[in-house]
Amino acid sequence: MKFLNKLPDPFILFLFIAILVAYIYPNISLWSYSNINLNTIIDIGIILVFFFYGLKLNWKDFFKDLSNWKMHLLIQSITFIFFPILVLCFYPLIKNYPAYFTLYVAIFYLAALPSTVSSSVVMVSIAKGNIPSAIFNASISGLIGIIITPLWMSLFLSKSDGEFDLLGIFLDLVLKIILPVIIGALSQPFLGNFYHKYKKQFSNLDKLTIILIVYNSFSHTFLDRIFDKLGLIPLLIVFVVVVTLFFMFFNFSKWIALKMNFNREDDITIQFCATKKSLVHGSVIAAVIFSGDIGIYLIPIMLYHTFQLIYISFIANQYAKEVE
Numbered sequence: 001m002k003f004l005n006k007l008p009d010p011f012i013l014f015l016f017i018a019i020l021v022a023y024i025y026p027n028i029s030l031w032s033y034s035n036i037n038l039n040t041i042i043d044i045g046i047i048l049v050f051f052f053y054g055l056k057l058n059w060k061d062f063f064k065d066l067s068n069w070k071m072h073l074l075i076q077s078i079t080f081i082f083f084p085i086l087v088l089c090f091y092p093l094i095k096n097y098p099a100y101f102t103l104y105v106a107i108f109y110l111a112a113l114p115s116t117v118s119s120s121v122v123m124v125s126i127a128k129g130n131i132p133s134a135i136f137n138a139s140i141s142g143l144i145g146i147i148i149t150p151l152w153m154s155l156f157l158s159k160s161d162g163e164f165d166l167l168g169i170f171l172d173l174v175l176k177i178i179l180p181v182i183i184g185a186l187s188q189p190f191l192g193n194f195y196h197k198y199k200k201q202f203s204n205l206d207k208l209t210i211i212l213i214v215y216n217s218f219s220h221t222f223l224d225r226i227f228d229k230l231g232l233i234p235l236l237i238v239f240v241v242v243v244t245l246f247f248m249f250f251n252f253s254k255w256i257a258l259k260m261n262f263n264r265e266d267d268i269t270i271q272f273c274a275t276k277k278s279l280v281h282g283s284v285i286a287a288v289i290f291s292g293d294i295g296i297y298l299i300p301i302m303l304y305h306t307f308q309l310i311y312i313s314f315i316a317n318q319y320a321k322e323v324e
Contacts, residue, residue, distance in 0.1 A: 022295075041212065048209075071137075072136065074256065087107055106300050109282070114148075114281050115277065116279070123276075127272070127315070133273075138273055214283065230296075253274040282301035
């Protein structure tokens with residue numbers, strides 16, 4: 001049954017099925033009953049996702065690795081400073097091409113996102129890296145991203161969406177994301193054991209919420225014929241750019257870790273945690289900060305997320321063989 005390990009993550013398959021259903025049956029997204037519609041269900045899903053995120057955070061592991069501050073600072077700098085600044089450098093080349101501006105903003109959004117949580121820790125574990133540091137950095141990245149990602153995006157949303165209500169967006173983030181995380185963390189003594197008993201079932205809520213966001217986003221995109229207006233060539237360009245960005249930062253993080261004389265375990269953690277981007281945060285933050293059709297803003301992160309899972313899974317197994 002080893003061939004099963006080589007199959008793609010089923011979750012990735014469901015994402016593409018959601019896009020296919022959105023293409024064939026886009027009108028389902030217009031469903032409503034009384035005051036409840038698909039957007040309402042998604043909002044509830046987002047709140048629950050981050051409530052459980054706060055509920056499952058292991059605060060002991062989270063804080064016990066604080067002494068390795070140089071590595072943590074490097075990882076978060078690559079994620080939230082170097083990555084966005086590199087993409088920002090190309091703005092002067094794009095600003096005179098309105099047809100490509102929205103795609104550029106979508107790629108910049110990818111660059112400004114936090115790292116993944118669970119898959120970063122799993123991949124570091126497979127590669128025999130520094131697991132406590134992976135747990136700390138993956139967790140803190142998600143919390144930092146709730147604030148930093150919208151701040152980065154405020155540079156462009158006023159240009160792409162017309163009016164940009166930064167205060168309103170942060171209020172939405174507080175109510176839908178930050179407050180649920182805090183309540184979840186405070187609920188650990190009461191609900192922690194219950195969550196861990198059924199965590200497999202609860203983890204499916206994350207995936208279902210993302211699938212609903214992807215379906216809802218792309219259905220409106222198809223209804224408005226956004227992809228017909230864009231054309232195939234720009235989408236292929238996005239794929240090439242996304243893969244190029246991944247390899248640039250994957251190799252850069254490895255190079256700078258070696259230059260700073262970290263040990264092998266820390267090198268792996270830096271390389272994996274600094275270059276991964278979270279589809280969970282990307283989907284739910286997009287649902288809060290973007291107005292109108294957000295499907296186009298999800299394309300780069302979906303491509304990046306799929307590619308990073310496939311490639312880093314391979315590299316993690318290669319690293320593991322080095323110490324066997």
